[in-house]
Amino acid sequence: MCDTFVALSSATKDGSVIFAKNSDRPEDEAQSIQRYPRQSHGSSATVLCTYIEIPQVKSTAAVLLSQPDWMWGAEMGANEHGVVIGNEAVWTKAAPGPPALLGMDLVRLGLERGGSASQAVEVITGLLEQHGQGGPCAEHDPSLAYDNAFLIADAKEAWVVDTAGQDWAAERITSKTRNISNSLSIRTHFERSSPRLKNIDLDFTAQFSEAPIQVDPTSRAACGQRLLAQHTGHITPKTMMNILSDHPSGLCMHGAFATTASMVSQLFPDGTYTHWMTGAPFPCQTPFKPVFITDRTRAVFNYG
Secondary structure, three states, X not given: OOEEEEEOHHHEOOOOEEEEEEEEXXXXXXXXXXXXXXXXXXXOOEEEOOOOEEEOOOEEOOEEEEEEXXXXXXXXXXXXXXXXXXXXEEXXXXXXXXXXXXHHHXXXXXXXXXXXXXXHHXXXXXXXXHHOEOOOOOXXXXXXXXXXXXXXXXXXXXXXXXXEOOEEEEEEOOOOEEEEOOOOOOOOOOOXXXXXXXXXXXXXXXHHXXXXXXXXXXXXXXXXXXXXXXXXXXXXXXXHHHHXXXXXXXXXXXXXXXXXXXEEEEEOOOOOEEEEEOOOOOOXXXXXXXXXXXXXXXXXXXXX
């Protein structure tokens, strides 16, 4: 029910960082491409997220979002600083909380408030600790609720954040490529964590995953990892689009849960970036179109 990928500069054809995500949601949910400009806010301002209202910050960045029409947050997106974020549903042992921040709210908040990938990690985890996560995650199914994992990148680095309730761990990606699917993936190696986990020798996935840890070579996560490995060293945006469109792996999903929107982003070392989105279901059928946040974005139409 979602797959997110990143190829760092050592894995791409031209030294850029390339991010990609398929958003898999109930097939009857509409998802739109939305832009929100940079804004300034008063000292007492608040923001109403999907379920709860929280304090607003002094200024928010311009953002480009792939946004389910019924919620405040977003499945994936980018900001004017060249930060991109996608989230994944994960099921954990943490007790379900009351309606709070959705993972999709945290995606948008991380983009509006994070000037770099590292700062976006701080934003998301800080808000998670303060406000918690919880509430129905589908428009017409109040029983669908989950915790979240995030893949966050800019042109210099990328991070995975796994969460379980208000606990979390953040791992800086050091491999050439990384993908996440619908399960926790951080084990014992992580640079940051929630306060109560600091200085503890912990396997985050083993501690918090609802299901026993299994190695399934047929899973979407495993298939996605193999597809990335096949192209490491010469990955382009087109490579990522082809991976998102792959049917044998199940990455391009059709059915009651379907791939309702897709996104690929290319982040350049000079600070420029290009994003492609479908804004519609099925990347196997729908073209990826260049979309822009501000006039400062360089238009690169040849995606290789």
